Each structure stands twice: as structure tokens, then as C-alpha cells.
Amino acid sequence: xxxxxxxxxxxxxxxxxxxxxxxxxxxxxxxxxxxxxxxxxxxxxxxxxxxxxxxxxxxxxxxxxxxxxxxxxxxxxxxxxxxxxxxxxxxxxxxxxxxxxxxxxxxxxxxxxxxxxxxxxxxxxxxxxxxxxxxxxxxxxxxxxxxxxxxxxx
Amino acid sequence: xxxxxxxxxxxxxxxxxxxxxxxxxxxxxxxxxxxxxxxxxxxxxxxxxxxxxxxxxxxxxxxxxxxxxxxxxxxxxxxxxxxxxxxxxxxxxxxxxxxxxxxxxxxxxxxxxxxxxxxxxxxxxxxxxxxxxxxxxxxxxxxxxxxxxxxxxxxxxxxxxxxxxxxxxxxxxxxxxxxxxxxxxxxxxxxxxxxxxxxxxxxxxxxxxxxxxxxxxxxxxxxxxxxxxxxxxxxxxxxxxxxxxxxxxxxxxxxxxxxxxxxxxxxxxxxxxxxxxxxxxxxxxxxxxxxxxxxxxxxxxxxxxxxxxxxxxxxxxxxxxxxxxxxxxxxxxxxxxxxxxxxxxxxxxxxxxxxxxxxxxxxxxxxxxxxxxxxxxxxx
Numbered sequence: 001x002x003x004x005x006x007x008x009x010x011x012x013x014x015x016x017x018x019x020x021x022x023x024x025x026x027x028x029x030x031x032x033x034x035x036x037x038x039x040x041x042x043x044x045x046x047x048x049x050x051x052x053x054x055x056x057x058x059x060x061x062x063x064x065x066x067x068x069x070x071x072x073x074x075x076x077x078x079x080x081x082x083x084x085x086x087x088x089x090x091x092x093x094x095x096x097x098x099x100x101x102x103x104x105x106x107x108x109x110x111x112x113x114x115x116x117x118x119x120x121x122x123x124x125x126x127x128x129x130x131x132x133x134x135x136x137x138x139x140x141x142x143x144x145x146x147x148x149x150x151x152x153x154x
Numbered sequence: 155x156x157x158x159x160x161x162x163x164x165x166x167x168x169x170x171x172x173x174x175x176x177x178x179x180x181x182x183x184x185x186x187x188x189x190x191x192x193x194x195x196x197x198x199x200x201x202x203x204x205x206x207x208x209x210x211x212x213x214x215x216x217x218x219x220x221x222x223x224x225x226x227x228x229x230x231x232x233x234x235x236x237x238x239x240x241x242x243x244x245x246x247x248x249x250x251x252x253x254x255x256x257x258x259x260x261x262x263x264x265x266x267x268x269x270x271x272x273x274x275x276x277x278x279x280x281x282x283x284x285x286x287x288x289x290x291x292x293x294x295x296x297x298x299x300x301x302x303x304x305x306x307x308x309x310x311x312x313x314x315x316x317x318x319x320x321x322x323x324x325x326x327x328x329x330x331x332x333x334x335x336x337x338x339x340x341x342x343x344x345x346x347x348x349x350x351x352x353x354x355x356x357x358x359x360x361x362x363x364x365x366x367x368x369x370x371x372x373x374x375x376x377x378x379x380x381x382x383x384x385x386x387x388x389x390x391x392x393x394x395x396x397x398x399x400x401x402x403x404x405x406x407x408x409x410x411x412x413x414x415x416x417x418x419x420x421x422x423x424x425x426x427x428x429x430x431x432x433x434x435x436x437x438x439x440x441x442x443x444x445x446x447x448x449x450x451x452x453x454x455x456x457x458x459x460x461x462x463x464x465x466x467x468x469x470x471x472x473x474x475x476x477x478x479x480x481x482x483x484x485x486x487x488x489x490x491x492x493x494x495x496x497x498x499x500x501x502x503x504x505x506x507x508x509x510x511x512x513x514x515x516x517x518x519x520x521x522x523x524x525x526x527x528x529x530x531x532x533x534x
Contacts, residue, residue, distance in 0.1 A: 122521055127269075129269055129375055129379070130267065133374065
């Protein structure tokens with residue numbers, strides 16, 4: 001209810017928002033000031049606060065599949081895992097004079113970062129299996145040795 | 155009856171035949187299907203799979219055949235196999251059960267550090283992901299294509315069905331084709347990446363592994379995988395269950411069923427279902443062709459990744475590992491291990507690497523499943 005009221009207020013105060021333009025198919029809050037626009041990147045500053053911009057995008061992407069919202073320390077990160085031309089929207093936090101918004105075609109920092117991390121992850125998983133095998137092997141070996149010693153003594 | 159009525163009747167009958175609904179592009183798919191049937195029969199390339207896949211491709215690419223659609227809301231025959239077998243991700247998991255029942259993890263337990271080779275060999279998976287995104291695949295599609303390099307058919311099918319089912323036919327076919335071509339693809343790369351001295355490295359005979367260790371292995375591994383990458387536990391859990399049944403020695407009948415009858419049954423359904431997804435209107439585009447060419451690169455990079463991992467490990471190990479077994483880290487059990495053995499014998503007729511190569515080979519299965527789990531976690 002509170003969120004709906006806030007959105008209604010935004011739409012009332014900024015009627016242009018409801019007719020938002022888009023960049024690579026991603027909706028853009030219309031009252032923002034563009035700092036940089038290339039074929040693959042749009043950087044802009046909005047007079048709306050972080051929460052208002054996030055709410056705007058939540059409404060825009062309501063029920064849309066393959067869209068994820070990630071709440072980071074310094075920003076909210078919206079990611080598309082589907083087939084849309086844009087890949088991510090980053091909305092900065094903690095800015096008093098409005099939120100900075102960054103829309104990119106392919107977020108290579110994220111792609112390369114996550115790949116390296118996941119490759120290391122595969123090593124980590126197998127390393128832990130390795131350690132598990134070594135530990136369990138030692139435990140079993142000691143049991144077997146003890147049993148054999150008992151047999152030999154008996 | 156007038157001539158017009160007879161002509162009308164003939165025209166109506168013609169409408170119900172495939173001839174009237176013929177399209178040129180299905181001829182290409184007949185060619186593709188026939189090629190795989192030829193490779194299976196004449197060249198013996200993965201015949202258990204390529205034969206039903208080839209026939210599936212061939213038969214669904216006739217106009218009006220009631221196989222992959224719906225009749226009065228009910229799924230047709232192949233659609234039924236596809237729906238319950240692949241869409242529900244049942245077949246890859248059941249195949250892993252059978253594989254587990256056939257697998258002896260002894261060489262891996264005896265030399266657990268070879269697990270790292272299985273991880274290193276996943277290099278191509280992650281590099282291919284980048285290349286695939288660059289040419290315009292979506293992130294989910296890229297993940298499903300890149301896993302081909304892991305050379306693990308059921309894992310490829312499992313991940314593709316999870317993330318990009320529209321690429322299932324192309325991905326599965328590429329994975330199984332390259333697995334069949336391991337003896338052709340890997341040796342030149344192995345020679346390029348190693349010198350003569352390295353190829354002649356002799357490895358110490360593996361220690362005997364106790365029965366208790368073999369029983370504990372599937373429990374420990376499935377426990378760790380369940381904790382770290384739970385998304386692939388349907389696959390790995392079944393794999394380890396099959397192995398536990400085998401090693402326990404108390405359920406011989408179940409083991410026999412899992413590795414023979416059940417495995418054969420699901421292989422038939424798998425082949426037909428995969429082939430049936432490759433209908434001309436869906437398959438004939440640039441994407442499958444690209445998947446095939448990139449799959450080869452992926453496979454090559456994975457092979458390089460395994461060999462390089464061994465070389466890095468050798469910098470720190472007192473007892474050196476023969477880098478020829480690094481290529482076996484790509485999974486493709488047991489073909490990749492056999493290739494290591496054959497290549498090793500070429501340079502030293504008494505240096506048998508087979509059992510040493512089985513370790514990284516099995517580690518490759520776990521590694522590619524872990525990589526698949528990483529991708530699923532990325533999007534879920």
C-alpha cells in the first residue's frame with residue numbers, strides 16, 4: 001500500500017516518468033540528465049532518490065521474467081538474464097542530490113568477474129572433496145590397521 | 155460423381171500427405187540425420203546415442219508426422235518422451251545412476267590430487283562463455299553452450315534443459331559428437347602442449363584402495379557437493395547412489411539393472427528425444443552451426459586446461475605427474491583416459507598411464523557437474 005502510494009506520488013510529481021523513453025529496450029527515468037550516451041552505455045543523473053528510481057524499475061519490470069534485483073552496499077543492481085539487448089542497470093545509493101543510473105549493454109566487469117570467481121569455485125569444490133577424501137581415507141586406514149593388528153595379535 | 159468432385163477428393167487427399175506440405179529445408183535435416191546414422195554404423199562413433207539421435211532427426215523432419223506436436227491437447231509420442239524424459243530432467247539423472255553403477259573410483263581415491271586436474275580442465279567452459287556472449291547469445295544460452303567442453307553428455311543436457319531448452323538438440327549433439335571424436339581431437343593438442351621428456355614421465359603404481367574407502371567415497375562426495383553446489387545434486391546424487399550400490403556389494407540385482415537394462419532403456423529415449431528436438435524450422439539457423447564450431451574450440455581449451463594444470467602441479471610436486479593424463483580431465487569417460495594411455499605408449503612402450511588417467515577422467519565428471527552447478531546458481 002505504502003509502495004503504491006509512493007509510486008502514485010512519483011507519477012503525479014513527474015508525469016514524464018510514465019512515458020519513459022528507453023535505452024537498448026531498458027526503461028529510462030525521463031527527468032534525468034544524461035552525462036554520457038554511447039551505443040552500449042548510458043550514464044545519467046536523476047533528481048529522484050535511489051528508492052524512487054528502484055521503485056520505478058520495480059514497477060516497470062513487474063512480472064517480467066529473467067530480471068533480478070540485487071541489493072548491494074553502494075547500489076541496487078538490476079540484471080537481465082534473458083535475451084534483452086541491455087544487461088544491467090546500476091542505481092547508486094547514498095547520493096543526496098539524486099541517484100546516478102548506469103545502463104550497459106554487456107557488463108563485462110560482472111561477466112569476467114563472475115566467471116573467474118566460478119572457475120575458482122570449481123577448484124574450491126574439488127579441493128574440498130580432495131580434503132574430504134584425504135581425511136576419510138586416513139580415518140578408514142587407521143581403523144583397518146587397528147583391525148588387522150587386533151587380528152594378528154589374536 | 156462428376157470429374158470436379160473426383161478432383162476435389164483427390165486434392166483433399168493430397169492435402170493430408172507429406173508431399174503437399176513438403177519444404178526444402180527438411181531435406182537438409184534428412185542429410186544431418188543420415189550423417190549421424192552413418193557415423194554410428196560405419197564409423198562406430200558413439201553408436202548407442204548417435205544412432206537413435208540420427209533416426210530421431212530423420213523421422214521428425216517429415217511433414218505432418220504426429221511425433222513432436224499435440225493431438226487434441228495430448229502430447230504425441232516423441233513429445234511424451236521429451237516431456238517426461240528431458241523437460242523433467244529425468245533421463246540425465248537416471249543415466250548418471252547407471253554410470254555410477256559402472257564406475258570404479260579406486261584410481262581417484264588412490265591419487266586424490268588428480269581431482270584438481272578435473273577442475274583445471276573446466277577452463278574452456280569459462281572461456282567459451284565469454285566468446286559466446288560476444289557473438290550475441292544470451293547469458294543463459296552462453297552457459298549452456300560452454301558446458302559442451304566439459305565433454306559430459308548428461309551434464310550438458312541437464313544444464314541446457316535448465317537454462318536454454320531451445321538449444322538442447324544442438325548442444326547435446328555437439329557434446330556427444332566431440333566426445334566421440336576425442337581420439338582425433340586430443341592427441342595433436344597433447345603433443346603440442348608437452349615435450350618428449352614430460353611424455354615419458356613414469357608414475358608410481360597406485361596404492362590399493364580398501365573396500366571401506368570405496369563405500370565412504372560416494373557418501374563424502376555427495377555430502378560435500380550437496381553442501382557446496384546443491385543445484386547439481388540430482389545428477390551427482392544419482393551418480394553416487396549408483397556407485398554406492400556397486401561398492402556395497404549387497405544389491406547386485408539393482409546394480410545389474412541400473413547399469414544394463416535401465417541404462418539401455420533411457421539411452422533409447424534420450425537419443426530419440428534429443429534427435430526429435432531438431433526440427434528444421436528450429437534447427438536451421440546460425441546458432442547450431444556456431445555451437446558446433448565453438449564446441450570444438452571449447453573442447454580444445456579444456457584439454458589444454460587439464461594439461462596446464464598438471465604442469466603447474468608438477469612445479470610443486472616431488473613425484474611428477476605425466477601431463478598426458480591432464481587431457482583426461484575433460485570427462486568423456488573412459489575414452490579420454492584411453493587416449494592418454496595410447497599416447498603414453500607411443501613414447502614408452504612400457505609406460506601404462508590408463509589407471510592414472512582414470513583419476514582425472516572421473517574428476518572431470520565431478521568438475522563439469524560443479525561447473526554446471528555454478529552456472530545454475532548464477533541464474534537461479
